[in-house]
Amino acid sequence: MSVLTADAPAVTGIGVVAPTGIGVEEHWAATLRGVPVIGPLTRFDASRYPSPFGGEVPGFDAAERVPGRLIPQTDHWTHLALAATDLALADAGVVPAELPEYEMAVVTASSSGGVEFGQREIQALWRDGPRHVGAYQSIAWFYAATTGQISIRHGMRGPCGVVVAEQAGALESFAQARRYLADGARVVVSGGTDAPFSPYGLTCQLGSGRLSTGADPARAYLPFDAAANGFVPGEGGAILIIEQAATAQDRSYGRIAGYAATFDPPPGSGRPPTLERAVRAALDDARLTPADVDVVFADAAGVPDLDRAEADAIGAVFGPRGVPVTAPKSLTGRLYAGGPALDAATALLAMHDSVIPPTAGGADVPPGYALDLVGAEPRPARLRTALIIARGYGGFNAALVLRGPNT
Amino acid sequence: MATRERTIDDLRALMRAAVGEADDIDLDGDILDSTFTELEYDSLAVLELAARIETQWGVLIPEDDASGLETPRMFLDYVNGRAVAER
Secondary structure, three states: OOOOHHHOOEEEEEEEEEOOEEOHHHHHHHHHHOOOOEEEOOOOOOOOOOOOEEEOOOOOOHHHHOOOOHHHHOOHHHHHHHHHHHHHHHHHOOOHHHOOHHHEEEEEEOOOOOHHHHHHHHHHHHHHOHHHOOOOHHHHOOOOHHHHHHHHHHOOOOOEEEEOEOEOHHHHHHHHHHHHHHOOOOEEEEEEEEOOOOHHHHHHHHOOOOEOOOOOHHHOOOOOOOOOOOEOEEOEEEEEEEEOHHHHHHHOOEEEEEEEEEEOOOOOOOOOOOHHHHHHHHHHHHOOOHHHOOEEEOOOOOOHHHHHHHHHHHHHHHOOOOOEEEOOHHHHOEOOOHHHHHHHHHHHHHHHHOEEOOOOOOOOOOHHHOOEEOOOOOEEOOOOEEEEEEEEOOOEEEEEEEEOOOO | OOOOOOOHHHHHHHHHHHHOOOOOOOOOOOOOOOOOOOOOOOHHHHHHHHHHHHHHHOOOOOHHHHOOOOOHHHHHHHHOOHHHHHO
C-alpha cells in the first residue's frame, strides 16, 4: 500500500506520559534541555539487581488521571496509556461522544503487557492459593488490555488491535492506523506505552543481555558512544491521534508519509540484517528519496554491535555523515513499545519548531560510524521530513517517514 | 466461620478495594437496593466482589449463586445467612 503525501493521514493530537514529563509542553522542554532523567528505580527497590536504573514518569498519580474504576482493574502500563489518550484527544480537539462510534479505531503497541499486575497475582497464587487470584487478572495482564480499555472508555467501536513487536511495535501501530483509515475509520488512537518496572518485569529483561550494568546512571546508556555498554529501560510512551487528511485540515502536526517493516534472518544464517531494506522501503512508500530526509531519529540500542549495524544502515542509505541523526531516547532510556511512539511525537514537535533535539551527553562517536550525530545541544534546522527507526528484540525492524504539516 | 453481622459499610469498603470507584456513582449514597447494573458492575466485577467476600470474610459464594445476587442487600443477606434461611 502506498499513500501520496497530500492524502497521507495526519497526526492531530499528541499525548505524552514519559520520563521527560506529562503532556507535550513538559516533554518538549525537558527534551530540549537534554538532561537525562535516568536514575535509580523508585517503583520498587532494585538496588540489588545488576541493572538498577531506569527512566520513570515523574509525578504520575493514577488517582488524578485514570477513572477510579479502572485503577484496580488495570496495570500501570494501561494507566499510563489511558492518561496519554486523554491528553491526546484533548490536544486534537476530538470529542469521541460527538463522532460515530464505529468510525473510531484503536491500535496500541505493548511489549511486556501487565507485568506488574501479573506479578502481584502470581504472588497471591503461590502465597495464598488459587482462590486469591483476582478476577481482573484475566484481562489486566493481556497485551490487548490497553487497547480494549481505551475502546470501552471512549466508546470507540471501530476496528481495534494490538501490536507486540518489542521496540518496533509503536511504528507498527501507526502503520495499522493507516490501514484502518484506508478502510474507512475517521479517527484512530494509536501509539504505545510500557511499564517494565517490577521485580519480575526487570528480571525478564535481564535475559536479553542488553541492559547496562554500569554503576553510574549518567553513563549507563550511551548510544553510539565509544563507551556504549548496553541500555537502560524506561516507562511510559506516547499516544497519537491520527485522522484522514481531509478531516484533519489545519489541526495537523504532520503526516504519516511512509512506513515499512522487515524481519531479520535468524542468527547464524550468514545473511545480512534487513534494517537498511526497511529504511529504503519506507522512503519508497513515501515516494521520497534519501536526500529528502532532514533528520533521523535513531533506534539507538546502546549496544556496540547494534549501534554499528544501525550506523552502517544509515550510512548505506544516506552516505557517510549524510544526514543529521539524533537519539533523544538517551534522555529517557528505551521505553520498549512506548519508545518509537515518543520518538514520533518528538519528531513532529521538532519539525514544528525547526530544531533537532539533542543526544544526551553528546556522544563520543567512533569515527568508523561516520554518523553526523546531534550532540548535547539542540541544532536549529529546517525540517520537513523525519525518519524514525525502531528495532525490536528478536529481529523486528521498522521505519516510519513523517512529514511536516505544510509539505 | 462464626462472624459478626456484615453491614453495608463493610461491603462498601470491599467494593472500593475490589472494583474501584466510578466518578459518577456515589458509593456512600443509598446503594443497598441499587442493582449492580445501576452501579455499572459487569459480571467480572460481581465475580471479583464475590471472590473478595470469600477470601476476606470467609463466606463462599458459588458462581451460580453470585449471579443471582443483584443488589448489595442481596449480597449482605446471603453473607449474613438470611437468604439461605429463607430458601
